[in-house]
């Protein structure tokens with residue numbers, strides 16, 4: 584006999600039992616807000632309105648634990664420098680001659 588059973592045996596569910604049930608009911612919302620998922624609002628709406636159906640509760644929980652939108656890592660490529668006239672190879676700063684064909688850089692004249 585668990586906490587709920589003991590509380591029920593003590594006469595009704597009791598305040599603690601109600602709190603536990605509410606906490607269990609809103610686990611999807613709690614998970615969503617603690618994970619700071621972007622659709623936490625949707626999770627709460629589904630949890631609140633449809634959570635009493637087991638399906639709605641499961642859907643809300645699934646949304647809550649859904650992996651977040653992957654962060655787009657923007658790799659800043661260096662600004663291409665004036666390169667070789669012949670091969671178009673980009674040259675490093677200070678590099679005066681092409682490493683491919685040995686021609687002087689285009690901006691050097």
Ligand SMILES: [Zn+2]
Nearest residue numbers: 667670681684
């Ligand atoms: Zn070249």
